[in-house]
Amino acid sequence: MENTNFIIQFLEWLMSFDRAAVILAATAIGTGLAMIAGIGPGIGQGFAAGKGAEAVSYNPKTSKQVTTVMLLGAAVAETSGILSLVIALIMLYGNPMVNLSGGAIVIAASAIGAGLSMIAGIGPGIGQGYAAGKSTEMTGKRPKHQSSIVRTMFLGQAVAQTTGIYAMIIALVLMFANPLINLL
């Protein structure tokens, strides 16, 4: 009897390809997925810049302080984008998964999973940008408190960055020390 289960049919069709081709195709999907994290810092920095422009328009005398706080906050908010780039480019040019032995489907899924995990980088990017924007706004309103505002902003940003780093650790584990292959 002909198999009518679409998923089984799809997997059988997938396994009809060469092993390396399946892994490389999954890597391509994973690379694209990892790059989605680059959106986060873009939104965050845009928000910070908008708040900075607002703060300067309300109180032009604080322009220097507002720009300084925004500059420092926006520079830290970029980190998630760099981490996603690193993972994507390692997958493209230093792919460690093609030469792995074990189930091709597991390795291919791990490549997609590594890319998927990097999407978490959107969160820190937007969150850090939001923190930078709000700090910029408050510096415009209360320039005397600049140093404590900046310190509080960085404390928040450093905590917000942790999820992005966890995501990168999982992506690196899936690529370089995949524990799933040994379970087969």
Place this chain on the structure above:
Amino acid sequence: MGSTLDIQIRVAKGVLIFNSIIAGIGFFIFNEWVPFITGLLFGGIIAILNFRLLSLTLEKAVVMAPESAQKYATSRYFVRFLLYGVVIFISIKANHINVLGTILGLVSLKLVILKTELFNDFQFFKNIFKRKEGK
């Protein structure tokens, strides 16, 4: 223009000092230390230049209308993002540059900012954990 030049110089000095320390450690850890230090230098310089680019963008953005400042800052971020991509790509492709050194160099600027602006006053952290019930 140039209202944040003092902070740019301070961060650039911090990056150079930090990278010198990492280069010293790398000298003892890596057998092939020249590519590592080249990568560190490459990443560090690009990080400083991108920080300068960011400061120019934001100095321009603060005098714009909020909506156009948002669009301008976001579009410029993607230009810098592309630059980072090119730098990491070159480091992966070139044999005489260690990619780990480049990544460390790129991230060093963020670490320096956190060090100089967050961990410079221990009283701030003491106040966070100080119990106030007794008062």
